[in-house]
Amino acid sequence: MSVGMLRGLLEGLRKPSSGLLSLAVQTPYVEQVRGYPTQKYFKILAENRKRNRIRKLQKLEQPKKTFAEIQKSKLKRTVLGSRRYTEKDWPKQINSDDVHLLKEVVRPTFDLESCIQMHREVLHPQMYNHANSLVMATVELDMTSKKRGHFVDQISGSLLLPHFFEYKRQVTRILCFTKSPDEATLALERGANLAGGEQLVKKIEAGEVDVASFDTVVCDLNMYEKIQSLKNILKKQMPRLGNTDAISEDVLNLIERHRKAVLFSASGDLYEPDYAAFTVPIARLQMPIDHIRANIKELFVGVNHLGPRGRPPNSFITEIFLSCPPSLERLVLDKTPFLIAPSQNAPAGRARAPTAEPEE
């Protein structure tokens, strides 16, 4: 029933009835009725339809929340804060007095010499009495890959530091391919866990040796062509030509270097998949500063090439801290002198790490 019909009915009822029959005789007043909207309302309807269509398109354009963003929103509900050292943690009000709390200022970065000097003071024989303590470097990483929503799962590797220092190190398991059996016995004496020639290659092909239990694979230059059949078994541990850490004419020297290597591994955080951190011993406190600097430079080179491909140079390592146990102090290192020039970013003599590529 249209509006016009209703109005007619009401008007008919409102009229004073003269007699009993008047209601029966009275017929409702009928207006002209259209089955379509007027020109005025048609315009409004068209506008609304257009607006709705635009909104629908805008919704489609909005990207969905990635896994990382969802996890970060979960983190806000917990007691735990973000583990990353960021500018957000720094205070808004800055204390400009000469005596101030470290909480109240934007935390400064120190160059290497002043960092080491500060640690030497605290661990002095008159105070903590740990003068030759280890210098530990904590490295924070940015694990985002080139593809949106994908992250590097975990990284692991070993550092061959130029200057040796003593500490209880994790044992590296070394697999060695040598040209002769005499050399193989020498390699086992020097510290290789397994060494051999063509017979070892056949054993691995047959599946008698578990390759996954070894950290590093070292090969003599003459054996290089004979290993090629193991390409599918060793996969990313496969030593490549030009990698001076995996292939050389003097294998025994290489094994000794690997024995002194420092191992590290890091995996993404549960709540922050783009965050990972690891700590490695870098030097002893009483070593000369030039030696410490050379070791840290090697750390930068060794870690930076593990980063995902297609990222801008020097963006993988976000922050480096130096600490000396048992002191709890952690100083932020100024990393500008250690940054790698873009041409030097991907050195030829290095193999890629086993799990460097993003999971897909």
Place this chain on the structure above:
Amino acid sequence: MFAASVLRRVASPNCYHVRTLIVLKRSHPLRQPQVGEAHKNLQTKRMRTYELVPLTEEEKPKTIKVVLKELVEGYGAVGDVIEVPRNFGRFELIVPGRASYASPEALKWAETLQERGIEVVRFTSKTSPGTIRYLRSRVYALIMSEKNPWTLEVWHVRSHLRSQGLVVPEEAIVLPDKPINHNDGVFGKDIIITIKINGKDEARCRLRFRPAEELLSPATQLQEVEQPWYIDTPTALFESQAAEINQMHDEVMAIFQKRIEAIRSEGLRSIADLNVRAIF
């Protein structure tokens, strides 16, 4: 906006304490017709739209001027004339009696402070009274060797304070007059030093000597610590400082108990709450 709707939005004049004037402005201004031109039809929709012109005279000022009657941290000393946000000035300064409106009488009172012999205490910066208050409510550890000989020097204190989160230059530290040696039975006892903030403001800072070799041995590190070390009742190294040390210890205890009650009632709010139990 139609004129009728504008009028509807304005509350009735009975609500106001003063009858107010409402000023309207055409949203599409009229152009004066030239000679021979016909008048515009004023009944159109455009001609009936108006905007409300806000009356700025009635608006309340956002800031007010006040004269301080006492020292207010971060704002000023006695007699200072400062401009603060309206609500803050009213409810935090004027109502508690810490300041008054900058009336001519109050300004005259502020000018004649020196004649009445009222001392004006001024700090070198806004933040320095806060750090002075903070240092009273803390104990810093001086972890020194038991085996190797030493006499306490300024750089010992400076590097230990920095490692615990307080940056102090060496010039600011004033040690007690008596030299302190490792033989004096120092460990477990407290001393108080003065720290001069910006070379002027004096803050008192409590330090406790702790033995390095004993703390860092594996035997003590495996022990379960029931309560943090800074809660233990202090013993003064110098008897002249004993009263002040006890006074500062009460402040530490008050803050500690308040914090633990907050954790019990509200639960952990951040990871920092876990650090109430100290590591050493």
